Structure formats: C-alpha cells, structure tokens
Amino acid sequence: MTIEDVQNEIIDEFAMFEDWEERYQYMIDLGKDLPLIDEKYKTEDNIIKGCQSKVWVHANMVDDKINFTADSDAIITKGIIAILIRAFSNQHPTAILEANTDFIDKIGLKEHLSPTRANGLVSMIKQLKLYAIAYQTQLN
Helix, strand or coil, X not given: CCHHHHHHHHHHHHHCCCCHHHHHHHHHHHHHCCCECCHHHCCHHHECCCCCCCEEEEEEEECCXXXXXXXXXXXXXXXXXXXXXXXXXXXXHHHHHHCCCHHHHHXXXXXXXXXXXXXXXXXXXXXXXXXXXXXXXXXX
C-alpha cells in the first residue's frame, strides 16, 4: 500500500465515528496496538523534542523501506504516534519525504488537540521525515 492509500484508510476509519470522544477512544486503541520500541532504544537520543509527553521513536531500514517503532508515556500521544507510524512505516524514504500530511487535517486531529499536543504532532512528523532524510542519504 502507498502512504496515500494508508492515509485514506485512516480518514475512512475516523469518519465512521460520530464524535470526538469516540475518535479519542479509537486513538487510544490504536496506541495499544502500536509496534512497540525495544527498551534499549528508549534513550534520550530517540525522544522527540517538542512533545509535552515522552515519545520515543526508532527507525531501521529493511529492503529500502523504513520501519518505525515507538512508545509514549501518555495514551493519547501513543495513539497519535501510532497513526503516524501506520501511515509512514514500511515505506521508501523518498515516499515519506514526498508524503503529504493533509490527512491529519481531514480527520480533524489538529483542531481537537491542545496547542502543546498539536506542537508535539508537528514534531513527530518532523522526526519521521528526518529519519527518511538520513536513510535516503544512505541510499544515494
């Protein structure tokens, strides 16, 4: 699946819910299914700067595709990173770098987050794209 396909799937899933209380619950559930980061990667180097909560992200590349794992100490934040990882994991670095993140607005996520969580969301996206830049550089 392309990133856009995954993003459209996420948009469709969020559209099934009546209100934001149900969407938050869904995000919490997604966080519970998050591909968890190995404890050895829960280091200061893997913490996303700019998040109010602690969010760790680790990336590795297999067959020219980046796989992300993550964890957070906050349930909503864990759901947010789970959504991003679902969209960007197992994709080529170029696809990640070229990917649009409009799906975040389409599901209404940014407008339903506190300003600090919204800033954290932007920081998470930046970090995933930075990993893509680093791996793209290795491929060149």
